[in-house]
Amino acid sequence: MTALLDLRGLTAHYGDFQALFGVDLTLEEGQTLAIIGANGAGKTTLMRAITGIARVSGGSATLAGTRIDRMAAPDILRAGIAMVPEGRRLFPSLSVEENLRIGAHSRQGNGFWTLARIYDLFPVLRERRLHPGTALSGGQQQMVAIGRALMSNPRVLLCDELSLGLAPVVIHEIYAAFPTIRDSGTAIVVVEQDISQALKVADHVHCMMEGRITLSGAPENLSRAAIHDAYFGVRHA
Amino acid sequence: MIWLDTLLQGLMLGGLYALFAAGLSLVFGIMRLVNLAHGDLIVLGAYLILGLGSALGLHPFLAAVLALPLMFGLGWLLQTALLNRVLGEDILPPLLVTFGLSVVIQNALLMGFSADSRKLPVGPIEAQALPLGPVTVGVMPLITFASAILVIWGLNQLFYRTALGRAFRATSDDPVTAQLMGIRPRSIFAIATGIALVVAAIAALYLGARANFDPATGPARLLYAFEAVIIGGLGSLWGTLAGGLVIGVAQALGAALNPEWQILAGHLAFVAVLLLRPRGLFPRAHD
Numbered sequence: 001m002t003a004l005l006d007l008r009g010l011t012a013h014y015g016d017f018q019a020l021f022g023v024d025l026t027l028e029e030g031q032t033l034a035i036i037g038a039n040g041a042g043k044t045t046l047m048r049a050i051t052g053i054a055r056v057s058g059g060s061a062t063l064a065g066t067r068i069d070r071m072a073a074p075d076i077l078r079a080g081i082a083m084v085p086e087g088r089r090l091f092p093s094l095s096v097e098e099n100l101r102i103g104a105h106s107r108q109g110n111g112f113w114t115l116a117r118i119y120d121l122f123p124v125l126r127e128r129r130l131h132p133g134t135a136l137s138g139g140q141q142q143m144v145a146i147g148r149a150l151m152s153n154p155r156v157l158l159c160d161e162l163s164l165g166l167a168p169v170v171i172h173e174i175y176a177a178f179p180t181i182r183d184s185g186t187a188i189v190v191v192e193q194d195i196s197q198a199l200k201v202a203d204h205v206h207c208m209m210e211g212r213i214t215l216s217g218a219p220e221n222l223s224r225a226a227i228h229d230a231y232f233g234v235r236h237a
Numbered sequence: 238m239i240w241l242d243t244l245l246q247g248l249m250l251g252g253l254y255a256l257f258a259a260g261l262s263l264v265f266g267i268m269r270l271v272n273l274a275h276g277d278l279i280v281l282g283a284y285l286i287l288g289l290g291s292a293l294g295l296h297p298f299l300a301a302v303l304a305l306p307l308m309f310g311l312g313w314l315l316q317t318a319l320l321n322r323v324l325g326e327d328i329l330p331p332l333l334v335t336f337g338l339s340v341v342i343q344n345a346l347l348m349g350f351s352a353d354s355r356k357l358p359v360g361p362i363e364a365q366a367l368p369l370g371p372v373t374v375g376v377m378p379l380i381t382f383a384s385a386i387l388v389i390w391g392l393n394q395l396f397y398r399t400a401l402g403r404a405f406r407a408t409s410d411d412p413v414t415a416q417l418m419g420i421r422p423r424s425i426f427a428i429a430t431g432i433a434l435v436v437a438a439i440a441a442l443y444l445g446a447r448a449n450f451d452p453a454t455g456p457a458r459l460l461y462a463f464e465a466v467i468i469g470g471l472g473s474l475w476g477t478l479a480g481g482l483v484i485g486v487a488q489a490l491g492a493a494l495n496p497e498w499q500i501l502a503g504h505l506a507f508v509a510v511l512l513l514r515p516r517g518l519f520p521r522a523h524d
Contacts, residue, residue: 077419089411091415105418107419152418
């Protein structure tokens, strides 16, 4: 059986600086994967490489058997990978509802996610649908960014640093939406600096350091000490 | 009464300037591209209408309808083949390229049509006027003014009421994130320039119907258009209409005082607005 998303020896550069060194990673249908790592570990570059925003300089990436590593970003979205970018990046000229609708810009045909279903997932957005997207609180903006990505009915949803700059109660509220997203048939990759949050939602965890995956496994099989070592690159005392 | 009449003539003229400026404003608003060839593209449009009209024996209004899709195609091609290649972080390359394009268009028109000045023959409507209360207004200026309002209104509807407009605004905000939505910024830019040249063709019809034009007429139109866009506030379409009206009224008032002051008065109004409101009358909130 081919994996839904399969990365083999992926390398990428950030300007002249090599940010990814041969990353291998597979994501199965229905799986939730977490990628943890400190600042500068290459997590965001990996997300940008998968979505075509950063150029892949070597290795391969396939989605359900189709090579995507040479595709342009809009084609990768059409192929079925949507991203919630770091910092949310809502469009300031667009209202909440327009931000959601633009997520479906290139969508063909029907799918599970509709405007109504996004509003059911995050009811507060329905009340605020006519506000400018950027006038909302950080947590609500994150909800718009997730909804916007879901509107394309992706097979894979990449979430880059969802919890960054948000209060714990807000983070909890956002992650509460994950079971519904998973049940819709979307596989999820979360990139997190918040290790405990990542371990809670994921059924498989990869830890990155200096552009490489240094530790992989199911959360229940990984000891805190091993994660600590892989995360900080030091031997645990 | 003469002042009321002058004011009205100024507003009508301002409508024409707003038409010159609308395409420029659209392109700047979406891709931050200052198209120095915009005035020459309007003049090119006027020659196209003239050529189509005389070749097919059509009234300029009908010839202009035929010119609209041709100008859209030209804009699309221009953006795809040329301007998309030079758009980037640096604003200098597109400025140089459009400046060069301006020179190329002017010389091509000189070769094709000579330096003789031309006019679009719109017929008896040119001399017709309507009594509007105490003043009289020409039918052509009135149609020009109404067209300007209609064009700006139409562009606003397109911008704020359609999926394409949503993609325009998103691309203008953040072209990288727009790609994550499946939007191709370059094809969005090509459509935008196509629409800008459709507006330029409408402006060309009224430019050619109102006064003589020759291959060197473009740069002065560009200057008025520029001033209208900046007075209005960069990126605001209704602001561009207001900017056109300010220049038109200032020119009419200047001309009423002394015919030699017409052009100068428009430029002075531009400077005065910039002194009082450096970001224009209706600046965008988030620039």
